[in-house]
Amino acid sequence: MKLPFLHQEVEVSTDLRDSNDILDDPDALKERIAADGYLLIRGLHDKAAVLTARRQILEKLAAKGMLAPGTALMDGIFNSEYPEPTSTGSMGNKALTQLPAFKAVVEGTPVMDFFKHFLGGEARSFDFKWLRTAGPGSGSPIHYDIVFMGRGTQALYSCWTPFGDVSLDMGPIVFCLGSNRFDKVRATYGQSDVDRDMIEGHFSDDPLEIIDKFGGHWATTTFSAGDVIIFSMFLMHASLVNTSDKIRITADTRYQLASEPIDERWVGEKPKGHYAWKQQDAEIESLEASRQRWGV
Numbered sequence: 001m002k003l004p005f006l007h008q009e010v011e012v013s014t015d016l017r018d019s020n021d022i023l024d025d026p027d028a029l030k031e032r033i034a035a036d037g038y039l040l041i042r043g044l045h046d047k048a049a050v051l052t053a054r055r056q057i058l059e060k061l062a063a064k065g066m067l068a069p070g071t072a073l074m075d076g077i078f079n080s081e082y083p084e085p086t087s088t089g090s091m092g093n094k095a096l097t098q099l100p101a102f103k104a105v106v107e108g109t110p111v112m113d114f115f116k117h118f119l120g121g122e123a124r125s126f127d128f129k130w131l132r133t134a135g136p137g138s139g140s141p142i143h144y145d146i147v148f149m150g151r152g153t154q155a156l157y158s159c160w161t162p163f164g165d166v167s168l169d170m171g172p173i174v175f176c177l178g179s180n181r182f183d184k185v186r187a188t189y190g191q192s193d194v195d196r197d198m199i200e201g202h203f204s205d206d207p208l209e210i211i212d213k214f215g216g217h218w219a220t221t222t223f224s225a226g227d228v229i230i231f232s233m234f235l236m237h238a239s240l241v242n243t244s245d246k247i248r249i250t251a252d253t254r255y256q257l258a259s260e261p262i263d264e265r266w267v268g269e270k271p272k273g274h275y276a277w278k279q280q281d282a283e284i285e286s287l288e289a290s291r292q293r294w295g296v
């Protein structure tokens with residue numbers, strides 16, 4: 001169906017398949033993620049644990065005045081009078097990512113055990129956690145994650161966790177299926193590093209340009225509290241526009257084998273993060289110039 005995606009309506013299928021039937025078979029999971037680029041797991045987390053974290057996050061947002069007065073806390077209705085733009089969410093905001101109930105989900109037994117079993121060894125997550133409180137009108141640009149976090153192992157996985165149900169009008173994550181096999185894009189854009197190369201970070205402003213030029217198709221699904229979607233560093237994704245009146249609360253967190261090298265920007269008590277990219281006075285190469293340089 002046609003869904004709002006960046007600045008246009010785009011044909012997006014809503015049939016991402018889940019991998020619940022192969023959960024206890026690491027080889028099948030590896031084959032699946034190599035082929036599809038993602039693993040959708042319904043109900044990985046205990047719904048009550050996710051909703052406890054949701055409540056604690058919403059209490060913080062309410063205290064900041066982000067919730068519409070007179071509405072139920074757990075509905076997470078955005079206060080349209082709130083002065084700050086919500087498009088960037090509150091990524092990495094310590095007050096939120098240190099909440100015990102939040103950590104209990106993103107570093108909890110279900111997800112850590114999943115990765116241990118999937119990777120075949122002790123797993124760890126980046127200490128930095130991206131938590132997004134995406135208000136009406138927001139949506140994320142089209143990118144591979146590798147350009148933001150590729151200084152350690154490439155056997156690194158992102159996990160997108162909704163803290164509450166996410167319907168299609170709340171701007172769920174959207175994947176370009178097939179983009180894990182865009183060889184020339186992987187060999188160019190996919191080898192870059194935003195802090196070294198000072199590129200925009202995203203790959204395109206136009207979801208249709210990508211499928212016209214490289215193939216693939218866009219796909220999403222609806223999510224319930226407890227679901228997660230895990231994906232590779234080389235699967236192109238974005239999020240749809242949140243056209244609802246609600247705040248979409250989701251986290252994206254990263255997992256790898258504890259024994260493998262890790263991207264130092266995202267580790268420690270106070271991860272240094274993007275120390276150059278988009279910092280004050282940073283000169284960013286235009287998307288057009290980067291695309292020309294890459295020949296894609």
Ligand SMILES: O=C(O)CCC(=O)C(=O)O
Pocket residue numbers: 132134139140145158159160173237238239250251252
């Ligand atoms: O949630 C979003 O808007 C974007 C998510 C994303 O880019 C990610 O999970 O890596």
Ligand SMILES: [Fe+2]
Pocket residue numbers: 143144145237
């Ligand atoms: Fe991403």
